[in-house]
């Protein structure tokens with residue numbers, strides 16, 4: 042029998058990248074999956090890639106009205122469900138001296154407010170034994186230049202993970218976070234980069250990651266699925282999937 046047959050999952054930000062890979066992994070093991078995204082072209086593409094067993098729903102995670110409507114859609118399509126992935130995220134690389142209010146609000150609205158109010162709306166629909174996973178970042182610790190707002194938003198996400206983990210103990214729902222390093226997704230977590238900027242960011246990742254390579258989407262998605270479904274005695278934890286970057290390791294010199 043498939044490992045996740047009979048299980049139901051919601052992946053916020055599941056139309057491409059790590060979220061889509063989480064959805065594919067769950068679908069391959071028999072789960073019923075509902076994914077969300079906002080960009081209409083990506084929604085249509087995801088319907089084709091994920092196939093008939095996936096529900097693909099357009100829902101802006103930074104909009105409280107849309108989150109409430111999503112709750113109704115989840116009730117209709119899934120009823121009660123088991124796993125919630127708070128994966129939608131965005132980043133802008135810029136020194137703090139040029140950050141605008143619009144850029145600050147956009148990152149916090151998606152990475153923090155969306156995760157908060159989605160959990161508030163959807164957690165009551167979750168079954169005992171279920172798991173919530175917040176996709177954070179290696180940048181939720183440390184002081185990487187150019188990532189002030191993004192880092193602060195992901196640190197806030199870790200904080201929410203721990204408090205939600207406490208408050209959901211009576212409901213027997215575990216809440217954990219995965220903190221990826223540089224991961225090969227179409228956006229590399231920073232939507233809107235030019236090809237040249239993306240190459241620069243990617244090269245930086247190769248240079249500073251102790252394992253000297255990026256993560257595959259499968260490596261990060263596998264860790265997220267493990268936390269949601271299989272880590273039955275783990276809650277309030279942050280799992281780094283970052284090639285040793287956050288641990289401060291260095292590659293041995295010859």
Ligand SMILES: NC(=O)c1ccc[n+]([C@@H]2O[C@H](COP(=O)([O-])OP(=O)(O)OC[C@H]3O[C@@H](n4cnc5c(N)ncnc54)[C@H](OP(=O)(O)O)[C@@H]3O)[C@@H](O)[C@H]2O)c1
Pocket residue numbers: 053054055056057058059060077078079080081083084100101102103128129130131132151176177178179220221222223224225226227228229230231232
């Ligand atoms: N890739 C990396 O190197 C890396 C590193 C550290 C952390 N992360 C984190 O990992 C997560 C996934 O990253 P990724 O690289 O896989 O990103 P991605 O490919 O850009 O995918 C992000 C997903 O979130 C959705 N999304 C964005 N804004 C949304 C909104 N307002 N409402 C609903 N959905 C929205 C996107 O859908 P649309 O098509 O609508 O945009 C997409 O499905 C993010 O939280 C990111 O911060 C990534």
